[in-house]
Amino acid sequence: MALNTTTNALLAGQAFWGPVTATLDWCEVNYQFSRYIAEVANSFSNLFTIGLAVYGAAQSVTEKLPPRYLVGYAGFALVGIGSFMFHATLLFEAQLMDELPMIYVASYCCAVLFDTSRGFDLRQSNAGQLGVIFMVFNVLFTWSYYTNRNPIYHQAVFAVLMLTTTFRTAYLLRHGEISKRLHQAQRSTIARMFGSGAATFAFGFLIWNLDNVFCSHITRWKQSVGWPAAFLLEGHSWWHVLTAIGTYLMLIGNTYLTLCIKDDPNNYTVTKVHGLPRIQRTDGAKKQ
Structure with missing residues (x-):
């Protein structure tokens, strides 16, 4: 499944992490600047992901939102940390630190959208059942992915979760009983936030695939341009940036929706x- 085997032979021979064991390797030249x-x-493009996750988590704490939202942003940050480790080492174990949290966070956000009862008391909603389904699904996925180690399987499951989240969001915005709880302006804001996030995420996916398909051509362009300007041609890094923005916008939209x-x-x-959009309590709510 390797996409690129180009390396700096001198530094790769002294690679601190040893041989590449991941099932994927991206278009960026391996060990070009450092043996570490x-x-x-x-x-380092994952620092953008981590930064947005920390910003979202700070909102949750400052505005005293229910803990479920802080958990979502913590998972978002975990994806960025895992991805940093994966690309820094290209070890299969680090690849799991990137790919598994993607499934965990996507399934968690999906589960949150299916808890539509009033209030945040877990005993008075279907959160318990959703939690069991969430745990069983992720345990089974972790076992099955570790067993077959097929990146296409991971990508397909992640895509299904993202599509489920998208359709569930659209359904809630149009559902008679649910949509009546929201003002028209709020429905428009949520649709705009989630739609912009989904479009940004999809554009990042396009850049990712173009980077894979045209890797040999892009590599020659990088060599012609030279570094550091050539860093702007690292398509997978733009995937990190764009999906971080997209994820943040979708999280804001769905946080506002479920609140x-x-x-x-x-x-x-x-x-x-x-x-940057952010959730805030109104003055009236803060005075209560």
């Missing part, structure tokens, strides 16, 4: 700080 970092751009469904919609709003 296999793919520099693909590794409005399970609580008083008038207690929350979406504002922008330095161009």
Whole structure:
């Protein structure tokens, strides 16, 4: 399944992490600049993911949102950390640290969307049943993926989870009983946030595939341009940046959606700080 076997022979021969054992290798030249970092751009581009996750987690704490949202952002950060380790080492164990959290977080966010009862008391909702389904699904996926080690299987399952989340979001925004709990302006904001996030995520997926398909051509362009400017041609790094933005926007949209469904919609709003949307409690909610 390797996409690229190009390496800096001198540094690769002294690679701190040893031979590549991952089932995937990307278009970035391995060990080009350091014997400690296999793919520099693909590794450090994950700092953008981690930064957005920390920003989202800070919102959850500052606005005193229910713990389920902080858990979601913690998982988002874990994906970035795991991806950093994967691209830095190109070891199969580190690949699992990247790919498994992607499934865990996607399935968790999907499960949250199926808890639509009022209030956040876990004993008065179907959260317990959803938690069992979530755990069983992820245990089975972890076992099956570790057994067959086929990246296409991982990508297919992740795609199904993302599509389920998308369709579930659209359903909730149109469902008679559920949609009546939201104002038209709130439904529009949620649709805009989630739609923009999904489109950004899809564009990142396109860049990822173009980087794979045209790797040999892009590698020659990098050599012609030279570094550091050639870092701008690292397509998989742009996948990290774009999917981080897309994930953040979708999380904001679905956080706002589920807060409005399970609580008083008038207690929350979406504002922008330095161009980034964020969830805020209204003044009335803060005074309660």
